[in-house]
Amino acid sequence: MSSGEPVDDALVIAGHRIASRLIHGTGRFASDQVLNACLQAARPGMITLAVRRLNLDGNGRSELEGVELKRHTLLPNTAGATSADQAVRLARLARAAGLSDFIKVEVIGDPDTLLPDPEGTLRATRALVEEGFIVMPYTSDDVVQAMRLCEAGAAAVMPGAAPIGTTLGLQNLLNLELIVRKVPVPVIVDAGLGVPSEAAHCLELGAAGVLVNTAIARAQDPPLMARAFAEAVVAGRRAFLAGRAHVGLKVLSSSPVEGIPV
Amino acid sequence: MTVEVQVNGKARRVREGATLLELLAELNVPPDRVVIEQNLKIVRRDQFADACVQAGDQVELVYFVGGG
Numbered sequence: 001m002s003s004g005e006p007v008d009d010a011l012v013i014a015g016h017r018i019a020s021r022l023i024h025g026t027g028r029f030a031s032d033q034v035l036n037a038c039l040q041a042a043r044p045g046m047i048t049l050a051v052r053r054l055n056l057d058g059n060g061r062s063e064l065e066g067v068e069l070k071r072h073t074l075l076p077n078t079a080g081a082t083s084a085d086q087a088v089r090l091a092r093l094a095r096a097a098g099l100s101d102f103i104k105v106e107v108i109g110d111p112d113t114l115l116p117d118p119e120g121t122l123r124a125t126r127a128l129v130e131e132g133f134i135v136m137p138y139t140s141d142d143v144v145q146a147m148r149l150c151e152a153g154a155a156a157v158m159p160g161a162a163p164i165g166t167t168l169g170l171q172n173l174l175n176l177e178l179i180v181r182k183v184p185v186p187v188i189v190d191a192g193l194g195v196p197s198e199a200a201h202c203l204e205l206g207a208a209g210v211l212v213n214t215a216i217a218r219a220q221d222p223p224l225m226a227r228a229f230a231e232a233v234v235a236g237r238r239a240f241l242a243g244r245a246h247v248g249l250k251v252l253s254s255s256p257v258e259g260i261p262v
Numbered sequence: 263m264t265v266e267v268q269v270n271g272k273a274r275r276v277r278e279g280a281t282l283l284e285l286l287a288e289l290n291v292p293p294d295r296v297v298i299e300q301n302l303k304i305v306r307r308d309q310f311a312d313a314c315v316q317a318g319d320q321v322e323l324v325y326f327v328g329g330g
Contacts, residue, residue: 025330035328050329053270053322054296056289063328079329089302093324096297096304164330191330213330 009241011045011208013102013186014134014155016073020045021203021233023075023188024226025213028165032066034222039067042226046075048104048211051094074100075136081107084123091128103128104158104190105137114164118145122152129153138190141175143182150183157183158211161202162192165214169194170201180206196225196232203236204244265317276315283310285321297324 011018024044029035039047049064076094081087084107091103105124109117121137122145128135129152136156137149146157159179162168169192170176180187186208193199199210212229219225264275269285276285282305286293298305299322305313315321 026328027330029328048330049326051297051324052327053324054291056270056272056291056323058290064326069326074326076326077329092304093297093299093322094326096306097326098307211330 007241009237011186013136016102016134018045018073018209019043020230021209021237022199022230023048023190023209023211024216025211026063026067027213028217029063029222030217032063035063035217036066037223038216038226039072041223042216042230044072044226044230045209046073046102048075048077048213049094050077050079051090052080069099073102075102075104076100077104077106077138078124079106079108081124082109082111082117082120083107084120084127087120087124088127088131091124091133092131095133101132102134102136105135115160116140118142121145122148125149125152125154136188141172141179143175143178146179146183146187150185154185156186156188156208158188158190160191161189161198164191166192167194167215167218168192169198173201173205176202176207177205196228199229200232200236200239203233204239206240209233265315267315267317267319267321269321270323278317280315281311282313282315282321285315286310286323289323291323295325298322299324 011021022044023046024042025048078087078090087105087107107117107120107124108114116138125135125137134155136158137154138158139145141159149157162171188209189202189207190211193212194215202210216222216226263278265278266275293310301320
């Protein structure tokens with residue numbers, strides 16, 4: 001039994017200490033001010049980014065304009081890739097910025113659902129591991145695919161809770177639980193989370209962290225929601241470490257059954 | 263004397279023999295906030311001042327944007 005005080009229980013991915021179990025997306029924010037306020041409220045362990053052509057017309061302000069990238073641990077993604085080759089190209093461009101060796105491999109297999117392409121994801125993971133990247137692939141909730149990605153050298157696996165951007169929440173809890181049991185690397189639940197209770201649930205069942213973007217960016221009050229997610233992952237992780245009480249139909253009185261005055 | 267190159271998919275005329283650093287200056291792009299791919303090969307930042315643009319080059323200027 002512990003004293004109930006927080007213990008040092010940092011998430012470590014490929015030897016890098018990640019200070020919070022919340023990974024924060026940076027897309028779909030109303031402005032760079034809103035994004036900055038969210039990052040200050042949440043203090044996430046990592047932030048995700050995409051790689052795109054510069055806007056050379058000089059109009060339109062990037063969401064990242066006011067974000068000090070060097071103050072964060074960056075997890076660039078390969079979003080936009082529909083093949084392993086495209087993902088490898090985007091990953092190399094991301095690394096050439098000189099700010100991070102992490103890469104979230106994302107190879108989309110279907111444009112309507114944005115679900116990942118299993119073969120392309122596996123091929124890109126193998127290739128990028130070979131090139132020395134710290135690879136964290138976005139994957140479906142398929143248990144064996146998560147195992148194969150891990151065998152290919154992924155430093156963490158990132159199964160989706162629901163399709164990207166839907167905020168439909170935990171659609172296949174059993175598979176997420178099986179992935180957590182079967183893979184020896186950190187499991188970061190990515191995509192589709194809607195509310196902090198779902199993030200807490202992921203951590204309670206042993207996920208190492210969550211990635212949240214749309215649920216924060218499109219909340220009524222994004223910075224407040226960002227803080228709520230940050231608190232939820234802390235609560236969920238503590239609950240996981242504490243170990244839940246028995247579950248089942250056996251009833252147990254919480255109060256003494258003796259000494260009842262009659 | 264100018265030559266035509268493709269910059270981010272758009273045709274553009276630049277001075278023959280211009281360096282990538284000069285191209286960035288012309289486009290108002292700070293060299294520390296860009297990654298350059300020239301004909302599908304990434305050019306290291308410390309090479310921007312030496313790498314010259316040739317006629318017909320495909321130049322990609324990319325950087326981080328918001329994403330999930």
